[in-house]
Amino acid sequence: xxxxxxxxxxxxxxxxxxxxxxxxxxxxxxxxxxxxxxxxxxxxxxxxxxxxxxxxxxxxxxxxxxxxxxxxxxxxxxxxxxxxxxxxxxxxxxxxxxxxxxxxxxxxxxxxxxxxxxxxxxxxxxxxxxxxxxxxxxxxxxxxxxxxxxxxxxxxxxxxxxxxxxxxxxxxxxxxxxxxxxxxxxxxxxxxxxxxxxxxxxxxxxxxxxxxxxxxxxxxxxxxxxxxxxxxxxxxxxxxxxxxxxxxxxxxxxxxxxxxxxxxxxxxxxxxxxxxxxxxxxxxxxxxxxxxxxxxxxxxxxxxxxxxxxxxxxxxxxxxxxxxxxxxxx
Ligand SMILES: Cc1cc2nc3c(=O)[nH]c(=O)nc-3n(C[C@H](O)[C@H](O)[C@H](O)COP(=O)(O)O)c2cc1C
Numbered sequence: 270x271x272x273x274x275x276x277x278x279x280x281x282x283x284x285x286x287x288x289x290x291x292x293x294x295x296x297x298x299x300x301x302x303x304x305x306x307x308x309x310x311x312x313x314x315x316x317x318x319x320x321x322x323x324x325x326x327x328x329x330x331x332x333x334x335x336x337x338x339x340x341x342x343x344x345x346x347x348x349x350x351x352x353x354x355x356x357x358x359x360x361x362x363x364x365x366x367x368x369x370x371x372x373x374x375x376x377x378x379x380x381x382x383x384x385x386x387x388x389x390x391x392x393x394x395x396x397x398x399x400x401x402x403x404x405x406x407x408x409x410x411x412x413x414x415x416x417x418x419x420x421x422x423x424x425x426x427x428x429x430x431x432x433x434x435x436x437x438x439x440x441x442x443x444x445x446x447x448x449x450x451x452x453x454x455x456x457x458x459x460x461x462x463x464x465x466x467x468x469x470x471x472x473x474x475x476x477x478x479x480x481x482x483x484x485x486x487x488x489x490x491x492x493x494x495x496x497x498x499x500x501x502x503x504x505x506x507x508x509x510x511x512x513x514x515x516x517x518x519x520x521x522x523x524x525x526x527x528x529x530x531x532x533x534x535x536x537x538x539x540x541x542x543x544x545x546x547x548x549x550x551x552x553x554x555x556x557x558x559x560x561x562x563x564x565x566x567x568x569x570x571x572x573x574x575x576x577x578x579x580x581x582x583x584x585x586x587x588x589x590x591x592x593x594x595x596x597x598x599x
Contacts, residue, residue, distance in 0.1 A: 284462030289339025291546030296328035303334030305576035337364035359383035392421025414445030416563030447565030449585020528553020
């Protein structure tokens with residue numbers, strides 16, 4: 270058993286948090302991860318509070334394990350709606366998780382008032398200190414290897430090292446962790462767990478478009494790129510995607526609609542270089558839409574149930590870590 274301060278705090282049996290991933294991370298995926306012993310995550314931002322409630326109720330009905338609600342990019346949304354969404358979430362799930370906005374004690378307090386724990390994903394040691402000062406219960410250090418939006422510019426191991434020295438609360442590591450080997454490395458370095466995105470995009474229960482999943486399965490770390498290409502509707506927000514989708518988008522005329530999405534029922538046009546999650550509802554030129562991918566993409570080899578991903582990561586990490594515990598100390 271990989272028991273850590275994180276598993277004890279949150280009440281899960283595996284030190285693995287599934288990342289919120291826009292419309293790819295709906296209740297089915299969160300519940301599957303939670304049923305397998307990890308912390309599942311439901312994307313809860315940019316949607317009305319009533320829908321936050323429905324999604325989280327769907328997730329908690331499908332598991333007895335812990336689920337968290339993920340909010341990002343709060344600074345660009347209506348502050349009242351964000352506060353309402355956070356309160357609705359904190360009434361329903363044991364953890365409310367934030368990313369890509371400066372840590373904010375007022376928001377943390379809302380979640381705490383409803384007795385939820387709060388986590389904040391950060392990209393620098395300064396941001397980690399700010400999250401701890403704002404009252405967060407655990408922090409996720411995101412290295413530049415990560416898929417999706419990338420908060421900082423430092424590699425995971427040096428960032429983790431600095432964050433672990435700077436804060437007292439449990440710290441998870443994120444960015445390029447798609448194998449038990451990578452998980453063992455960060456646990457050995459002192460992390461209390463891992464946050465995994467890219468590997469779960471290819472989970473059976475994720476909502477990712479099959480063409481996107483096929484591209485991930487074919488890709489290696491070298492095929493990912495840190496860029497600001499997909500910024501038309503969210504500027505100044507660097508991210509990591511497969512290089513191939515940028516090439517495909519570059520061959521489309523500027524301003525052109527590349528396809529449509531119907532994630533929550535209404536069809537929305539996707540313009541060239543729009544930032545969006547390509548779920549199964551996407552139609553059109555899928556190859557030109559953002560193929561978010563972290564540097565651990567080489568370990569995404571097939572579509573498999575989320576439970577197998579959780580078990581395989583944890584079992585491999587545990588086996589590797591046991592090698593060292595058998596060595597007599599000098
Ligand atoms: C497809 C995808 C979508 C993502 N969307 C979100 C999101 O909505 N909210 C969030 O907090 N992080 C999001 N992230 C970033 C993750 O929180 C996490 O930092 C990242 O997945 C870790 O790196 P990895 O993808 O290499 O595992 C996303 C990542 C991916 C791959």
